[in-house]
Amino acid sequence: xxxxxxxxxxxxxxxxxxxxxxxxxxxxxxxxxxxxxxxxxxxxxxxxxxxxxxxxxxxxxxxxxxxxxxxxxxxxxxxxxxxxxxxxxxxxxxxxxxxxxxxxxxxxxxxxxxxxxxxxxxxxxxxxxxxxxxxxxxxxxxxxxxxxxxxxxxxxxxxxxxxxxxxxxxxxxxxxxxxxxxxxxxxxxxxxxxxxxxxxxxxxxxxxxxxxxxxxxxxxxxxxxxxxxxxxxxxxxxxxxxxxxxxxxxxxxxxxxxxxxxxxxxxxxxxxxxxxxxxxxxxxxxxxxxxxxxxxxxxxxxxxxxxxxxxxxxxxxxxxxxxxxxxxxxxxxxxxxxxxxxxxxxxxxxxxxxxxxxxxxxxxxxxxxxxxxxxxxxxxxxxxxxxxxxxxxxxxxxxxxxxxxxxxxxxxxxxxxxxxxxxxxxxxxxxxxxxxxxxxxx
Amino acid sequence: xxxxxxxxxxxxxxxxxxxxxxxxxxxxxxxxxxxxxxxxxxxxxxxxxxxxxxxxxxxxxxxxxxxxxxxxxxxxxxxxxxxxxxxxxxxxxxxxxxxxxxxxxxxxxxxxxxxxxxxxxxxxxxxxxxxxxxxxxxxxxxxxxxxxxxxxxxxxxxxxxxxxxxxxxxxxxxxxxxxxxxxxxxxxxxxxxxxxxxxxxxxxxxxxxxxxxxxxxxxxx
Numbered sequence: 252x253x254x255x256x257x258x259x260x261x262x263x264x265x266x267x268x269x270x271x272x273x274x275x276x277x278x279x280x281x282x283x284x285x286x287x288x289x290x291x292x293x294x295x296x297x298x299x300x301x302x303x304x305x306x307x308x309x310x311x312x313x314x315x316x317x318x319x320x321x322x323x324x325x326x327x328x329x330x331x332x333x334x335x336x337x338x339x340x341x342x343x344x345x346x347x348x349x350x351x352x353x354x355x356x357x358x359x360x361x362x363x364x365x366x367x368x369x370x371x372x373x374x375x376x377x378x379x380x381x382x383x384x385x386x387x388x389x390x391x392x393x394x395x396x397x398x399x400x401x402x403x404x405x406x407x408x409x410x411x412x413x414x415x416x417x418x419x420x421x422x423x424x425x426x427x428x429x430x431x432x433x434x435x436x437x438x439x440x441x442x443x444x445x446x447x448x449x450x451x452x453x454x455x456x457x458x459x460x461x462x463x464x465x466x467x468x469x470x471x472x473x474x475x476x477x478x479x480x481x482x483x484x485x486x487x488x489x490x491x492x493x494x495x496x497x498x499x500x501x502x503x504x505x506x507x508x509x510x511x512x513x514x515x516x517x518x519x520x521x522x523x524x525x526x527x528x529x530x531x532x533x534x535x536x537x538x539x540x541x542x543x544x545x546x547x548x549x550x551x552x553x554x555x556x557x558x559x560x561x562x563x564x565x566x567x568x569x570x571x572x573x574x575x576x577x578x579x580x581x582x583x584x585x586x587x588x589x590x591x592x593x594x595x596x597x598x599x600x601x602x603x604x605x606x607x608x609x610x611x612x613x614x615x616x617x618x619x620x621x622x623x624x625x626x627x628x629x630x631x632x633x634x635x636x637x638x639x640x641x642x643x644x645x646x647x648x649x650x651x652x653x654x655x656x657x658x659x660x661x662x663x664x665x666x667x668x669x670x671x672x673x674x675x676x677x678x679x680x681x682x683x684x685x686x687x688x689x690x691x692x693x
Numbered sequence: 694x695x696x697x698x699x700x701x702x703x704x705x706x707x708x709x710x711x712x713x714x715x716x717x718x719x720x721x722x723x724x725x726x727x728x729x730x731x732x733x734x735x736x737x738x739x740x741x742x743x744x745x746x747x748x749x750x751x752x753x754x755x756x757x758x759x760x761x762x763x764x765x766x767x768x769x770x771x772x773x774x775x776x777x778x779x780x781x782x783x784x785x786x787x788x789x790x791x792x793x794x795x796x797x798x799x800x801x802x803x804x805x806x807x808x809x810x811x812x813x814x815x816x817x818x819x820x821x822x823x824x825x826x827x828x829x830x831x832x833x834x835x836x837x838x839x840x841x842x843x844x845x846x847x848x849x850x851x852x853x854x855x856x857x858x859x860x861x862x863x864x865x866x867x868x869x870x871x872x873x874x875x876x877x878x879x880x881x882x883x884x885x886x887x888x889x890x891x892x893x894x895x896x897x898x899x900x901x902x903x904x905x906x907x908x909x910x911x912x913x914x
Contacts, residue, residue, distance in 0.1 A: 253857060253858045253859060253860060253861075254858045254860065254861050255860055255861075256860050256861055256864050559846055559847050559849070559861075559865050559868075560858070560861055560865075563861045563864045563865065564858075564861050595743075596853070596854065596857050596858075597858065598851070598854065599815075599847045599849060599850065599851025599854045599855075599862070599865070600741060600815075600851055600852075600854070601815040601819070601847035601851065602815055602816075602819040602820065603815075603819070603845065603846075603847065605819070606819055619740075619741065619743070621743075622741070622742060622743030623743045623745050624743070625743050626742075626743040626744050626745070627743075627745075631743065631744075635742075635744075636744065639739050639742065639744040639747040640744075640746070640747055642738075642739070642747065643736070643739055643744075643746070643747035643748070643750040643751055644750070646702070646733045646734050646751060646754070647733070647750040647751055647753065647754035648733075648754070649730065649731045649732070649733060649754075649758070652733040652734075656705075656706055671853075671856040674856045674859050675855065675856050675859065675892070677859055678859060678860075678863035678893065678896065679863065679866075679889070679892035679893045679895070679896060680891075680892045680893075680895035680896055681892070682707050682888050682891075682892055683707075684706050684707060685706060685707060685708070685709045685710075687709060688705050688706055688709055689700045689704060689705045689709035689712040689713065690700065690705055690728070690730065691709075692709060692713070693728050
């Protein structure tokens with residue numbers, strides 16, 4: 252299935268926002284002393300955790316327990332959903348902060364089926380919930396919405412017209428969400444990182460809603476991708492230097508929270524219970540082999556912002572959860588290549604993603620390898636394999652190359668009638684073979 | 694200096710004049726240019742589509758055609774990258790403009806008064822790290838270089854990508870062509886980008902697109 256280009260309205264919103272974000276990133280990177288050294292360090296910190304994931308996991312879980320929290324290790328999305336539903340037993344309302352992992356495991360539908368009302372409190376996610384849509388960008392979920400779109404959605408809840416102007420929109424959302432924070436029995440968040448030494452989880456946000464979700468409700472459930480572990484606080488500091496800079500161009504996000512266990516005796520804020528739901532859902536399957544580097548991803552969104560394909564087609568084209576280059580690599584790996592055979596081809600292999608990745612994941616090379624696997628595992632269509640085999644048999648022999656290209660010149664215009672030539676010719680002139688090849692004149 | 698010229702399949706079949714220009718530039722820079730007649734294609738279309746058995750077949754054919762002890766020159770960033778990075782056999786392969794620049798080539802002043810924009814093709818820029826050499830050479834021909842807003846943005850070709858995702862591919866070409874609209878011509882060192890951008894420009898009447906070798910040897914006008 253080929254990717255369509257977004258409609259004009261969404262295209263303009265997406266291109267403007269991604270350009271703003273990618274420009275901010277490049278500027279933020281140039282302000283760092285030695286960004287290449289920092290990227291190398293970040294890469295090795297992430298790979299150290301992945302090289303001994305079991306060891307790091309054990310250390311994190313022990314430290315979390317010592318701090319009074321509870322760990323729940325879940326092998327599958329189904330298990331993770333069931334665990335969160337169980338932790339929410341008796342709750343009427345769950346306030347959520349942004350979590351792509353909750354999208355990955357399709358948590359909201361499961362909670363609602365169990366009778367728990369779920370309200371997204373990240374502004375972008377809240378807007379999408381009102382619109383009944385999925386996030387289309389991992390850090391800016393409502394990137395395709397303009398102020399006008401948002402005003403319309405918020406006005407419907409307010410019952411009066413909200414002006415499409417930032418302050419008015421923020422105030423309306425804040426009014427609406429305050430009522431949720433006050434009533435919520437459970438707060439559900441993701442976790443940007445988990446620190447093995449201290450058992451802390453780290454949450455970075457720009458809106459402050461994360462602080463209310465993790466402190467007001469009686470129970471805090473944090474969803475953690477199994478690979479998002481960092482050994483020490485020093486290591487975390489390295490990654491935090493890159494995360495916000497790469498995502499939004501900020502030095503740090505407005506709020507960087509380190510949560511270590513639930514509220515302790517004598518403390519005023521914080522939940523009675525802290526549960527960290529650690530989700531595998533296919534991740535450990537990548538531990539050995541070529542694709543393990545994908546586990547280093549810190550979900551900054553830089554690769555989406557620089558990707559010309561993402562910027563034209565939008566996140567929805569990739570599927571409901573992860574998009575852009577990181578999604579094109581990760582989703583087939585988590586869900587199985589046979590279920591997502593199109594995603595490795597959703598790239599011109601321009602390599603802008605690899606150059607933008609703060610933890611140096613060779614994204615476009617991984618896409619190339621996935622394409623090789625599509626062929627190697629027999630998932631690529633037989634017709635395509637046959638075409639490339641025939642082509643290579645002809646063109647690996649100079650005489651047959653000369654004959655085939657002489658014939659092709661005669662039949663040239665016919666190429667527009669069917670197959671790839673026809674697809675090409677829909678928006679482009681068919682290239683005309685020269686009357687004399689270079690070799691003929693030599 | 695003795696060099697083997699790799700015309701590349703697109704150069705041989707679609708842009709023989711650009712290859713002839715490349716040859717003329719190399720000779721003017723003092724090279725003795727050989728054209729190994731057994732050459733066809735580096736196999737990149739198959740490699741990038743995941744068909745490694747097919748690309749290996751072409752790589753073996755490439756190895757039969759070229760002498761491993763004599764430098765190879767290609768008027769193409771992406772084919773140079775394919776030969777340099779994705780073949781098991783080792784070749785001393787050079788992209789045309791980087792070699793010309795290194796040899797201190799002084800191409801004729803055929804672009805006096807022309808405003809040219811240079812598109813930094815992806816493999817050229819990110820795989821080979823070549824971006825300044827073509828600009829320097831163009832300036833030596835008297836051209837005024839018009840900066841693109843996004844010189845590093847892909848033109849949307851991407852081999853089979855151009856037919857797997859035609860709508861996005863064409864939209865990307867339009868962006869590149871619009872970015873170069875202020876120039877008298879848009880110059881690229883890659884036959885893949887050239888083929889794609891020209892094919893789109895032929896439909897929309899956008900800016901002229903010229904191969905770097907032609908712009909250097911005969912002027913981009």
